[in-house]
Amino acid sequence: MDTADNIRNNIIDKLLTISNKEYLNALYKLISKSSVENDAIQLSEDQLLMLNMSEDDIKNNRIVSQEELDKMDLEWLKGL
Known part of the structure; x- marks a missing residue:
């Protein structure tokens, strides 16, 4: 189930x-x-970990713009 x-x-x-x-x-x-x-949402440990990792990435400027991500996706698709 x-x-x-x-x-x-x-x-x-x-x-x-x-x-x-x-x-x-x-x-x-x-x-x-x-x-x-109105219900509070309970996050799993994994979800909390991912959110914390995201916050750390943002804080340390480890980010990629949507435009850069689109370019990387296109390059990846070309390699298939």
């Missing part, structure tokens, strides 16, 4: 592939009407 975290992550993965704006707006309206908004 999937845990709530697994289900949530699977939904997020699928959402990232959707480009239809109307479909996304409909999903957003559905989700925004739920009562989950």
Whole structure:
């Protein structure tokens, strides 16, 4: 049986592939009407670790712009 975290992550993965704006707006309206908004979200140790690592990267200027990332992705795709 999937845990709530697994289900949530699977939904997020699928959402990232959707480009239809109307479909996304409909999903957003559905989700925004739920009562989950008032619930505190418990992060896993791994999620907290990733957030802390991200904060450290930002603090130490270990960042890449979206433009640079796009260029790196294109180079990577060309190598396939």
